[in-house]
Amino acid sequence: MSKISKRKNKPKKKFHQRKGFILTTGITIGVVFVAALYQTSVYFSTNESCMVCHVHPHAEESWQLSVHVNNGSGVMVNCVDCHLPPTDNTWAHYSAKAVLGARDVWGYLTKDSADFNWEQKSELEHAVKYIPNESCVKCHQNLFPEGVTDDGITAHLYYEENAEKLDLQCISCHLDAGHYNPNYAHGQMVGIPGMSGAYDVDTSLYFKEATQIATFADFREQIPGTAISFNMIAIDGGTFKMGSPEKESFRNSDESPQHEVTVSPFFMAEIETTWDQYWAFYAETMSEGRTPPEVVYENNLNALGVDAISGPTPPFGYPDQGWGQGDRPAITMTHYAAETYCQWLSEKTGKKYRLPTEAEWEYAARGGTESAYFFPGNPKEFSNQGFMRNIFKPKTDSISYYVVYDYNSSGRTQLPSEVMPNPFGLKNMLGNVLEYTADKYDPDAYNKRTGVTVNPVVTEGEEWVVRGGYYNSDAAEVRSASRFQTHHDDWLRTDPQQPKSIWWYSDIKGIGFRVVCESEF
Numbered sequence: 066m067s068k069i070s071k072r073k074n075k076p077k078k079k080f081h082q083r084k085g086f087i088l089t090t091g092i093t094i095g096v097v098f099v100a101a102l103y104q105t106s107v108y109f110s111t112n113e114s115c116m117v118c119h120v121h122p123h124a125e126e127s128w129q130l131s132v133h134v135n136n137g138s139g140v141m142v143n144c145v146d147c148h149l150p151p152t153d154n155t156w157a158h159y160s161a162k163a164v165l166g167a168r169d170v171w172g173y174l175t176k177d178s179a180d181f182n183w184e185q186k187s188e189l190e191h192a193v194k195y196i197p198n199e200s201c202v203k204c205h206q207n208l209f210p211e212g213v214t215d216d217g218i219t220a221h222l223y224y225e226e227n228a229e230k231l232d233l234q235c236i237s238c239h240l241d242a243g244h245y246n247p248n249y250a251h252g253q254m255v256g257i258p259g260m261s262g263a264y265d266v267d268t269s270l271y272f273k274e275a276t277q278i279a280t281f282a283d284f285r286e287q288i289p290g291t292a293i294s295f296n297m298i299a300i301d302g303g304t305f306k307m308g309s310p311e312k313e314s315f316r317n318s319d320e321s322p323q324h325e326v327t328v329s330p331f332f333m334a335e336i337e338t339t340w341d342q343y344w345a346f347y348a349e350t351m352s353e354g355r356t357p358p359e360v361v362y363e364n365n366l367n368a369l370g371v372d373a374i375s376g377p378t379p380p381f382g383y384p385d386q387g388w389g390q391g392d393r394p395a396i397t398m399t400h401y402a403a404e405t406y407c408q409w410l411s412e413k414t415g416k417k418y419r420l421p422t423e424a425e426w427e428y429a430a431r432g433g434t435e436s437a438y439f440f441p442g443n444p445k446e447f448s449n450q451g452f453m454r455n456i457f458k459p460k461t462d463s464i465s466y467y468v469v470y471d472y473n474s475s476g477r478t479q480l481p482s483e484v485m486p487n488p489f490g491l492k493n494m495l496g497n498v499l500e501y502t503a504d505k506y507d508p509d510a511y512n513k514r515t516g517v518t519v520n521p522v523v524t525e526g527e528e529w530v531v532r533g534g535y536y537n538s539d540a541a542e543v544r545s546a547s548r549f550q551t552h553h554d555d556w557l558r559t560d561p562q563q564p565k566s567i568w569w570y571s572d573i574k575g576i577g578f579r580v581v582c583e584s585e586f
Contacts, residue, residue: 106159109166115144118169123183130245142204147243148195151203161197185476188386189240190537196243201235216252223561237559237572248387254379257348258340258390275414281330281586283490288413291345296335297582298490302328305428306435308511308546313437314444315541319508319548325517326424332582333421333429336392336481336492337500338406340385343395346406350376358567365405371412377402377568386574388477394498394577396478400529400551402568403501403578410580417583422522423504423530423548425581430495430533430545432488437544438495439487440467447540459540468496470543474536478575495543498577499531506530506550528553535575551576 108114116125128134133142148165150157185191208221224233236242241249272287272294287294308323309316352361352375361375368374377398384397398406403420410418421429432439446460449472461472467487469479474496481492505526507513514521523530528550534543541547552573560571570576 110145118173127244150197196236220561250382297332302330320546327519328428330584334579337394337579339392340390340395354378380569396577418580420503421581423502426532470496499535500533501578502530504530
């Protein structure tokens, strides 16, 4: 049979079996799929779709009031413009979109929005995780537009020179750009906040003299020329074991070896230095920022009397972060500022006020106890660290009575009335804010001591010892023996001033101090 006849007798394929049909169908399905995927992406890029999961009214209301919407140009910046990498970085944009979208849907389906702490999630520490810096730069390509202030020029020049080296983030200075915050200020503070609070009284009520003490006992100090007073607790001297035992959970190497230390009697403030107290100091010593730091150091070293002390320059923004002032702990000042406060307080009262030594601080924090905390409990029970904490929550029944820490702080400082005192009558020795000490940090300091050390002070080192942990610390970090150090340069990372401020930190919120007064008895 010929080849031609074979072809004629070969059965024809049905239409849906032909290669052309299969190819066309595949292409059509692919086009439809891509189109559907694109339309899905478009929908989930709208502000309305974002609000489906972000049901809290704060998000939409603050966005509409922000300069990204409420501005003179009429340009509206959308959610995806800030919260996702730019679309020209395709993989980063869509992968971030998928991850955030899945997280939002999961949270919407499994969590109760009433339990969310929206204010805490608005803080820089949380917000910086969801604002890719490249998205800011994509829109704001001209950092020196018409009308920018001199301070703005200085800040943006600093950013251009150090953005990559220091990993600077635009949101660090522009936190309220996308979500309006009435308590956020982008500029130098004007006036003295305390004047509208503790100072708004009849001057006849101001104290004429400091408290006179005749015995070694608790007393209430009065700052002459102000309406400010505060409690000082008499701390009997004694010998204690400084550092942590080897079996203590979460101990660090710089807490070893545990050794005996003797401290002399002293007075310690019942609570951390408050804003009311600090603003009183600021009001009397405030100085301009034009004086070179070395001149300020020399002046204060030789200052005779209160009037000769040079105090802090005005901070940028509100140093209280909008959390409240009054009896809340004063925060964000440098170690030098805390020391200058003590110098001022000493001149005002005629007593010898200073920062506590590290040994005095731990002795007072322990309150006569030798356990990890001055209250019952094991750090493992309270800590939120470890895989099992994804299943079982940590215990909080006793620690929350005494400590403001990550699990109960709502991401901010709290009033001293929120906690109970330790056995010595001191509040917030653990948690709330890190507290400066008079010691330089040496990780090997304890190894250099032998026998019973009396009133030790470390005077050599680059950074200062800070103690107690703060409002964002895990329970493992607020143990009585836990040691930390300042990070001076990093805490000034976003400060554009040259020279940088010697009074205020720009990149740490949870730092403060309390004073001690030397005993003459």
